[in-house]
Amino acid sequence: MSDIHLTNSDSRSQAMQLAWKDGLPYSSEFQDVYFSSDNGLLETEYVFLQGNDLQRRWQQPDLTHFTIIETGFGTGLNFLCAAQLWLAYAPQHATLHFVSVEKYPLSLADLRAALALWPQLAAFSATMLHQYNALVHKQTINLYEQRVQLTLHIGDATEQLTRIPNIADAWFLDGFAPAKNPDMWQHALFREMAAHAHHDTTFATFTSAGDVRRGLIAAGFHVSKRPGFGKKREMLCGSFSGKMIGTPHD
Ligand SMILES: C[S@@+](CC[C@H](N)C(=O)[O-])C[C@H]1O[C@@H](n2cnc3c(N)ncnc32)[C@H](O)[C@@H]1O
Numbered sequence: 001m002s003d004i005h006l007t008n009s010d011s012r013s014q015a016m017q018l019a020w021k022d023g024l025p026y027s028s029e030f031q032d033v034y035f036s037s038d039n040g041l042l043e044t045e046y047v048f049l050q051g052n053d054l055q056r057r058w059q060q061p062d063l064t065h066f067t068i069i070e071t072g073f074g075t076g077l078n079f080l081c082a083a084q085l086w087l088a089y090a091p092q093h094a095t096l097h098f099v100s101v102e103k104y105p106l107s108l109a110d111l112r113a114a115l116a117l118w119p120q121l122a123a124f125s126a127t128m129l130h131q132y133n134a135l136v137h138k139q140t141i142n143l144y145e146q147r148v149q150l151t152l153h154i155g156d157a158t159e160q161l162t163r164i165p166n167i168a169d170a171w172f173l174d175g176f177a178p179a180k181n182p183d184m185w186q187h188a189l190f191r192e193m194a195a196h197a198h199h200d201t202t203f204a205t206f207t208s209a210g211d212v213r214r215g216l217i218a219a220g221f222h223v224s225k226r227p228g229f230g231k232k233r234e235m236l237c238g239s240f241s242g243k244m245i246g247t248p249h250d
Contacts, residue, residue: 016104018114025075025114029104032176034074034114036206038230041118043206044081046229051204051237052170054082058090065095069164069196070172071157071184073102075114078172080124083148090147097149099166101157103184108132157184161192168196173205178212185212190219197221197240208234 019026025034036043049055058066066086070078079098086096106114111132115125128150131141140151153160157175171193178185193203193216205212208225213236216223223238 016106016110018106018110024117025110027176030176030180032180035077036230036232040077041081041120043229044078047206047235048078048172048174048204049081049085051226051235052172052202054085054170055089057169058086061091063091063094065097066090066169067097067099067166068170068172069161069166069168069193070098070100070174071189072174072176073100073105073152074174075106075111076125076128077115077118077121078174079150080115080118080121080128082172083144084121084124086148087144092147095147095149097151097166099151099153099164099168101153101155101160101164103154103156105136105152105154158186158189158192161189161196164196166196167198168193168201169198170201171197171203173203173212178207178209185209185215187215187218190215190221194219194221194240199240199242201240202238203240204235204237206232206235208232208236212236 016027019028021033022037024037068082073079079100082098083096090096108129112129115121115129118125127143131143135141135150135152136154139153140149142149153164175181175184203221206229208228213223216236216238220241220243221238222241223236225234225236228235
């Protein structure tokens with residue numbers, strides 16, 4: 001039988017009340033996990049980093065800047081894994097801009113507890129945790145000797161994206177499972193992804209839901225399936241074709 005313990009929630013109205021299930025961060029509201037029980041860190045590496053081919057792309061010697069946009073900052077695990085890979089492979093002078101949208105930001109205490117699961121990331125986490133309150137209030141912080149910039153937009157992903165000027169080189173399409181969070185996985189979101197993409201923009205997501213695949217195709221993405229992580233049979237990844245093939249109101 002699963003054991004769920006609620007921890008302190010943040011006082012802000014939109015803050016997520018983090019629960020724990022089988023030792024992992026869990027959302028009682030969405031009835032879903034923040035990352036795979038098979039190993040969240042390996043899932044991030046497989047789905048989002050490899051799914052966007054980042055290690056290879058970040059080794060280009062003339063690379064100066066790279067932007068990732070993510071839906072659902074959650075515990076920041078995707079961010080930390082991306083930052084770690086960036087520092088290991090990208091040219092010293094280049095800057096990673098990681099832009100994330102989060103509707104229900106975790107409190108600092110919950111974030112700290114969730115990230116304690118990954119001692120191998122402790123040095124990276126400590127730096128980010130130290131500036132997390134500033135991030136939530138000021139929106140952008142610089143980390144890791146200015147080699148990484150992190151921006152957090154608080155609010156609904158689709159709504160926030162209409163105001164975000166950044167163009168993604170890679171999309172991390174995260175969020176709770178489409179069946180559990182249908183409000184987020186709308187065609188309007190996929191159209192915003194296209195509006196924030198260029199010809200070499202890639203995306204990756206843990207889900208292979210048919211509605212998501214069709215929505216991304218309608219928004220102009222080439223979509224491939226690859227084996228999913230852990231218990232998941234398939235996941236989706238791909239690139240932007242340059243034009244939407246659906247109608248604006250699909
Ligand atoms: C599976 S978790 C993301 C895990 C995260 N990327 C990580 O590295 O820990 C899903 C996240 O999406 C957020 N979320 C859910 N609906 C959203 C929406 N409509 N807009 C923005 N964020 C949303 C949740 O609050 C949650 O933090």
